[in-house]
Amino acid sequence: MNGEGKPFGNQGFNQQQQNQNQVQIKNKFGEVKNLFVSGNVDYNKLYSLSEEIAKNLEINSTKIRKFYNHVKKLELDKDVDITRNLNKFVAMLMYDVGREGKPFLKDFASGMKEVVDVVKQKKGDELIKHYKYFVDFFESLVAYHKFYKG
Template sequence: MEFKNEWVTTQINSDTVNWASEFGRKLAKNKLDNRGQEIRDSKLTTSQLRKFFGEVKRQQALGFNSTDFILLKPKLAYAVGRTKKADSCLHDFYKVMSLAIDTVKDEKHFKNFIKIFESIVAYHKAAEEAKL
């Protein structure tokens, strides 16, 4: 299932939660190569995720500012540039978050973005702890 802009702009529904569950679990696991072997250290680490999440929560505490919010994209791009693995889950995270960031135009969108992101973080943590 693909990320849908209307989850940010209109409403969050059960499809959103199902997608966040699938995406969070995917990010928490190493990718597989074309032979079905795990690619070591390709998963999104908790620290990578929490660093970005912390910045989003900081912005939430200060109140929505479109300029500050859109500047999350270069911060995320920098993290992608620092990763040494071309097949890292960080790249997948960047693609989805970039699309979601571009969709946020006002306070309502920002609140929906945060709820979706919180869901991803929760499912990532549960999968990382091997509880899902």
């Protein structure tokens, strides 16, 4: 801090940018959730939202890939209880993120949980269809994250 109580350099700017990124992520996850709630998922909009989230997402590639692999693995097993396994995914996600305690990871976890909660409310064929939407969303999120964050 300088003598005026302001941070030296661009620390204040960095914190402000982080806060804006967090708000952006929350808003975009809200839009994804609304797409899922509507039941009419527009893939162009879904991919656009995943790109916007990925641009602002401060998570390392290994961690996001770990979460994605857990979800993708479920898709391969035809006898899987989707709701049960999505619950396990959310628990794993929350534990891992809570252990690190970083606000931007909590925003990611909260956003993913909101979307998963909508998927879990579906039944029968609608559950399968929305689960596939979720996997597609997550896959594009990982791809855009790799593109923007390397």
